[in-house]
Amino acid sequence: MVRLRTVSFAVLVLAVVGLSQDQSKKSAPSDQFQEQVAAYLKLRKMVADQLPKLKPTPSAQELADRQARLASSLAKARAGVMQGNIFTPEVATEFRRLAELALDGSDGARVHKSLKRSEPVKGTVGVNQAYPPAVPLQTMPPTLLMGLPKLPMELEYRLVGRTLILRDGEANLIIDFLPEAIP
Secondary structure (H helix, E strand, C coil): CHHHHHHHHHHHHHHHHHHHHHHHHHCCHHHHHHHHHHHHHHHHHHHHHHCCCCCCCCCHHHHHHHHHHHHHHHHHHCCCCCCCCCCCHHHHHHHHHHHHHHHHCCCHHHHHHHHHHCCCCCCCCCCCCECCCCCCCCCCCHHHHHHCCCCCCCEEEEEECCEEEEEECCCCEEEEEECCCCC
16 A cells, blocks of 8 residues: 555656646746756755754864755755756746846946956856856846846755856755857
């Protein structure tokens, strides 16, 4: 009986995943993005709930250990996920369009200057990898940030060169990235 429930649960999960994928093909790119972010957050919660609870501590090492455990567990749970899982082709096209609008608008010249003035950020990134420790966390110009979909507090946008990064801040994990996002 237990085995039947496990199989039934697996079939149900596969059906829901298949249904959500079919629905995401029909929805607008911003809706697809929000659905993928929500799916990640659901997985993130499941993974985080399996880790020991973090008690208040002044120890930087304990915090770093927790971050490493969370990142490792998330990467294992997302094994096989490739670039484009969240920034699907349709979503990528929309994000590039939004970035172009922000940079071509009345504040575009100021945004370009802001990006050039900031410390040049270059590096190699990959899905399910830690944000490179040697690469500064460049802030997003507000004009560009305002044009992108709002993120839940667990996630943030970052730029590495012209690549837009979707980063889990607590885990310091790259969830997805969009090459050539900035014109």
